[in-house]
Amino acid sequence: MKVVTIALNTYRESIRDKVLYGLVLFSIIFIGASRILKPLTIGEELKVTKDMGLASISFFGLLIAVFIGTRLLYEEIEKKTIYTIISKPLKRWQFLLGKYIGLLLVILTVVIIMTLWIYLVLWLTTRTFDVTLLLGIFYIFLELMVITAISLFFSTFSTPIMSGLITFMLYFTGHLTRDILIFAELTKSRIVTIISHIIYFILPNLSNFNIKGEIVHKVPLETAFLLYSLSYGILYTIFLLLLSVIIFQKRDF
Template sequence: MNRIWALAVNTSREAIRDRVLYSILFFAVGVLVLSLAVREITIGDQATVVRSVAQGSIDLFGSIIAMFLGVSLVYKEIDRKTVYTILSKPIPRWMFVLGKYLGLVLTLAIEVALLVALYTVLMLLQQSMPPGVVYLSMVTLMAELMLLTAWATLFSTFSTPTTAAAFTLAVFVIGHLADDIWLFGNQAQSEAMQTAARVLYWALPNFELFSLRVEAVHNRPVPWSRMWGALAYGAAYTTAVLSLAMAVFSRRDLK
């Protein structure tokens, strides 16, 4: 456990020092601040507009950070030859992957927490405390980002960052269109199209299960059954994908 934690902390420290990460965060902070300017020129429910822009920006930039960090997770270590030094110690390959993954999750949690804290401060300065459902939506967002990072980690174990980024982006897009794909499959005339749509729906994650954006924006209650269902789905799916990533890397020839 200590070795996994050491890997996680070192990975998180390395990720936080990345300049590209700061560029992404800079744009995220900029969008959050601009949401207040949008409020001033909006006719209607201004609080809803601010929550909508802020919620969308945190979701979007959180996903970008997850993909950016995850796709080069293993490749960087192999490219810099540091993986050989790490694995020469009593650290099995599965532990290496798990430690690196947890380090990215720790980094994501810090970044999301910073954005949520900034969002809260901006809301307090302009209006009032954001409703509690906003913070519940951040919990499910973290579950989504953990699953997305697991996919990025899987792809990074056997491909280059460019290829891993393309695969991860495809999973991200399809995952957010899962309900539409299911509907398309039910309406398709071709049996082959129906089968393909169903395979995509069941094989890839449904990221919309984690989305509480509408509830957060309009301050609607969230049934606890939905909340726990989404978290359980995320935990099970993330465990499966991460286990596959560890298995793939354990069998990879690093020579």
């Protein structure tokens, strides 16, 4: 119950943040702007709109997860709002989990707004309604869930700029982790292979959640892969939250 109280309060506080309005507005303009590309997309208009729609959810979701996620704890500590909360009968893990869920709710709200907008744009331009798009969006949300956990983890001990930079770096390398393994095998060096395997297991493998191409081009997806990605996302998030709690538990304010 206390986790819910913190989560709802985090949601209420973040949803009134002007940075958020700015990002949502940009994403809406961005998705709408796919119409500008119409002359270049003879016959492919539907695919381009879907592609741009999914890409903008992914991109703007990433910006929100990083910008708000990295500031979430730092500002509580810096502005001392945490003093009146930690001194109340509340366990530190409840506070941290509440903060995480609150931010996730904010991201979910933004994703829902963007999804509705994409469907509206698609309907107005091509008179189509594609349910499979929702699957792609669900996996984008799963990826954002992991990224939010990463930014929260770094913000338990680092400044927003530092946590933001690392999270962005992990986002980009996270989409290349499979390539790391391929390159390591090409080198045929045992040490390089071992190190790359370690890196592969530690870094988030975000390509697991990237099914945008398959969704847009209607390539069938294996259920086993989808289930594997789902459980990977959940477990990776739990692991990061546990690490965050361990660090947060030991902190002095």
